Amino acid sequence: MEKLIVTSFYKYVNLYNLEIFQKEHLDFCNKIGIKGKVLIGNEGINGSISGNKEQIKEYKKKLKSYKEFSDIKFKDTESNYHPFRKTIVRIRKEIVTSNFNVDPTKTGHHLSPKELKKMYDKKEDFVIIDARNNYESKIGKFKNAITPNIDIFRDFKKVVPKISKYKNKKVVLYCTGGIRCEKASALLIKKGFKDVSQVDGGIINYINQYPGTYFEGRCFTFDARLSVETGNKEISICEKCHKPCGEYTNCANIKCDKLFICCDECKQEWYNSCSKNCRNSVKIRDLSKIN
Numbered sequence: 625m626e627k628l629i630v631t632s633f634y635k636y637v638n639l640y641n642l643e644i645f646q647k648e649h650l651d652f653c654n655k656i657g658i659k660g661k662v663l664i665g666n667e668g669i670n671g672s673i674s675g676n677k678e679q680i681k682e683y684k685k686k687l688k689s690y691k692e693f694s695d696i697k698f699k700d701t702e703s704n705y706h707p708f709r710k711t712i713v714r715i716r717k718e719i720v721t722s723n724f725n726v727d728p729t730k731t732g733h734h735l736s737p738k739e740l741k742k743m744y745d746k747k748e749d750f751v752i753i754d755a756r757n758n759y760e761s762k763i764g765k766f767k768n769a770i771t772p773n774i775d776i777f778r779d780f781k782k783v784v785p786k787i788s789k790y791k792n793k794k795v796v797l798y799c800t801g802g803i804r805c806e807k808a809s810a811l812l813i814k815k816g817f818k819d820v821s822q823v824d825g826g827i828i829n830y831i832n833q834y835p836g837t838y839f840e841g842r843c844f845t846f847d848a849r850l851s852v853e854t855g856n857k858e859i860s861i862c863e864k865c866h867k868p869c870g871e872y873t874n875c876a877n878i879k880c881d882k883l884f885i886c887c888d889e890c891k892q893e894w895y896n897s898c899s900k901n902c903r904n905s906v907k908i909r910d911l912s913k914i915n
C-alpha cells in the first residue's frame with residue numbers, strides 16, 4: 625500500500641480576518657480530502673496534516689499561494705495510515721500555548737542541521753537543551769541534551785532559573801519541528817542568555833537529513849503514530865518486560881488513557897492496558913460487548 629505523508633509547518637506572522645480564513649481553509653481541506661489539525665491566530669499558523677502524495681502537493685501549493693505563507697517550510701514524515709481522525713481548523717490566541725509574553729520574531733539564531741552536526745563532529749563546547757516535555761525526551765533526545773522535567777510547554781518558564789548557569793555559554797535549543805523553540809529562545813534571550821540558537825525545523829528536519837547520527841531513540845509525534853523512527857536504536861525500555869522499546873501506547877481503558885511505553889508482545893498480553901486494574905476493566909468491557 626502506498627504510504628501517506630504527514631507534513632507539519634508553522635509560521636509566526638500577523639494574521640487578520642481569522643474567521644474568513646478558517647472557513648475557507650477548512651472547505652479546501654475537506655475538498656481535497658486531507659486530514660489533520662491546523663491552528664491559526666493573530667500570531668500565525670501551526671499545523672500538521674496527512675494525505676497521499678498528490679493531496680499533500682496540492683495542499684502545500686495552496687498554502688504557499690497566500691502572500692503571508694509564500695516562504696513557509698514543510699517537514700515531512702511517512703505513515704502507513706491517517707494518523708489524524710478528522711480535519712480541524714481552529715482559532716487560538718496563541719498557536720503554541722506558552723504565556724511567555726515574548727515577541728516570537730525576536731528569537732535565537734536558526735542553526736541548520738548541517739551546522740549542528742558539524743558542532744557535534746568537531747566536539748565543540750555547547751549546551752543543548754530539549755524544549756519539549758518529559759514524555760517526549762524519554763524515548764528520544766539529542767546526544768548529551770539536558771532534558772527538563774516538564775509536562776507542558778508552559779512550564780518551560782520554570783526551567784529558566786535552573787539553566788541560568790549557562791547564560792554565557794553557547795546554548796542550542798530544539799523541539800519537534802521548531803515552533804516551540806521560537807518562543808523558548810525568545811524567552812532565554814529576554815532573560816539575558818548571550819548566545820542562543822535553535823535547530824531549524826527541529827528534530828524532524830535534522831533526522832530527515834542525518835538519520836542515525838546524533839539524535840538518539842525515537843521522535844515523539846502528536847498524532848496517532850505517537851513516534852517516528854530516527855535511524856538510531858531505542859534509548860527507552862518497555863514498562864512491562866524491560867526490553868529495549870521506544871513505542872508508546874495509550875491505555876485501552878478510556879477512563880485511564882495513560883501514555884506508556886510498551887512492546888508489541890506485552891501489548892497483546894496486557895490487552896493494551898497499563899495496569900492490572902485497567903486490564904480487568906478492558907476485559908469486562910469487551911465481554912459486555914459480546915453479550
Ligand SMILES: [Zn+2]
Pocket residue numbers: 862863864865866867886887888889890891
Ligand atoms: Zn514488553
Ligand SMILES: [Zn+2]
Pocket residue numbers: 875876877880881882897898899902
Ligand atoms: Zn490504564
